[in-house]
Amino acid sequence: MDQDEVFKALADPTRRRLLDLLCEENGQTLRRLCEDLDMTRQSVTQHLGLLEAANLVTTTKRGREKLHFINPVPLQDVYERWIRKFETQRLSLLHDLKIQLEKNES
Amino acid sequence: MDQDEVFKALADPTRRRLLDLLCEENGQTLRRLCEDLDMTRQSVTQHLGLLEAANLVTTTKRGREKLHFINPVPLQDVYERWIRKFETQRLSLLHDLKIQLEKNES
DNA sequence: ATATTATGCAGGTAAATGCCTGCATGTCAA
């Protein structure tokens, strides 16, 4: 599980949009997802490819269609590694900031 | 508060490293941060600039030095908007996935 | 069988990114 790929995948607004769309309705086809995104199908394919590489999306084929499903696990991992870490220190970090800003005013 | 800038800022490993360094010791100078990063001071400045633009880092000048402080608030916002959303649906999303994978095996 | 539909794959391009070098400015200390 490569955190870097997850962050890279989340860095693009189109890809975050795709995750949102899949969250509204999981298991959509490529064509279906394209309808909500103002760009060519090929571009959407590339974005979905990155999401899949980051393991944020899993796919299955149903006949000639490709279904896309969200995998929420990597997001959870990001939370554990990144958000929680700063969350637990949130108050002390904000305290450092406050002290410094007060020094500046004086 | 622009979520896009926050995600873009987090997308680079060097910038995540900088946040980690500041988490270990808040309020470090530019020169100090450079010692732990194998690149020129100017490059580090650029990275810190993006972190500052995303409001993840706040700076103050102390004489000729520039001090850097983490601001944990944007990370919290990202959590609220992105992680929690998928977390609450985590089980049902994984359920969708499981069902689909089972269909494929048969 | 053939037309239609859904997707895959291979370049091509303009802009963004991440790194660098070189020089300028401002602050401290001897």
Next chain:
DNA sequence: TTGACATGCAGGCATTTACCTGCATAATAT
């Protein structure tokens, strides 16, 4: 005051990125 130190600013360059067009392949429907 002058040399050393900390940072700022401008520009250049190679790579990556996010789009696109054009064509190929595979599955369904008539």
